[in-house]
Amino acid sequence: MGLLIDYFVADSDTDAAKTIDWPGGPGEGSGRWQDRLLGRRGGYSVISEKLIEPVVVLGSLEELLTGRAFEAQLADPESRPVIALRNEGERLVFRIGEFLVTALRGAAERDVLGLADDWSEIEEFSNRYPAEDLKLFLRDFKVMCDGVEPHQAVYCWVSV
Template sequence: MGILCDYFSAPTDEAAATAADVPGGPRAASDPGFEVVELKGIEPVVQLGTLEAILTGVDYDVVTRNPRQGHAVAVRHDGEVLVISLTDELRGALADAEEGRLREVAVSWSETEEFRGLAEPAILAEALVELAGLARRATARDERLYCWVCV
């Protein structure tokens, strides 16, 4: 079974939750229109929790205690469609990271248990560059980051 993940920004949890009600998620939403980065198969809880730990140097157990990490702001269709919040700390770390740093992090991230042998560092680096761009624009608009998940 595959997992579809669209990362997007929104001004509030309530606005982000509306993406769960649109067939096709935030890419298909026209009101409000969301800026979206599609990262199929990169899930927002464990994999991005691990990314946050690597990128910030904060222990994974501390990352997971953040109430925004992996918090479902919307659940639909018996859990087949979710909108998950990302932490402000991850948004900030992504927004502040230079491309060279993101490429270094991608190597470490690719070697984690969740990715080992499944993802090339170069592919993860491109995903991080896209996600960092989204984080920068979200920061400039004072928005938060979310993930629409469809299983």
Template sequence: MGVLYDFFAAPTDDAAAATIDLLGGPGGAEPSSAELQAALRANDRAAMRRLMMPKVRLSEHGFDVLCVKGIDPVVQMATLEQLLTGTSTDAIFSRARSGKAVAVRDEGERLVLTLTDELQAVLSAATEQQLDAVAVPWSQTDEFWGNGEPEILAHFLRQLALLARNATAAGNRLYCWVCV
């Protein structure tokens, strides 16, 4: 099944920590899509691929959320931040909000982690062209075993930037709920 990651926005660390026990995490249940069901019935692979791409949405629990698999909020986000800012990963990892656990359950099988304010700021300010451009070198990093898909990562980055802009506008911060 893999590791589930819900990137989300919350006003405080305490509010983010409270998501640890929500059924399905802050993202809750994925809403059903009639369009996706039709694509599945028609075996329209192009439509299925497009419709299954992660998107920022308001969850049943009231959080702006971006649900994905395979994009780690600590190491891969630090590499992304390094590519966007030129800051060394050592400096990024030394930041107080770099992957700080605000809630832990089941011996670490469920976590709520912080993302850095610096990453949120650079994502909020990034243009679509900047995000698309950084997707290529990001896809070639060791964390993606050198063969990530730049098109998929660019889509993810545009959505993560949307989440960051929405969070910044609302005075919220970015977090990630992790379920192993």
């Protein structure tokens, strides 16, 4: 059994939490890199993915980008708080912390894409994602973060 993961932008925690009961999440897509989709449904722009989960894997990206240790991220209640939960964690919605979103917004695209080589070597990927494929996610995720308005935040919907 795999994960279904959608990253999306919403106006509030309340709006994002409403997606918890959507069977397919806030966006459509198979979650495979080749089929990844920046599309819209229910008013949400999404990036669908299977292996880039919001805690450990995204935490490793934050550490590479900002130097902020994973332990410091875990200790920060605003880093990636769970804003909705169903079935003992089988479905979750996280808010992606402003620290990471701001760092991505402030970074040059070439610098963000340059993280792909080191990021592709983390244990959680187990050599399943080459750096060139991760660059696609990084580019799209940076574009998503760059487009966040002051009243919005980036969220992650996860289904086991």
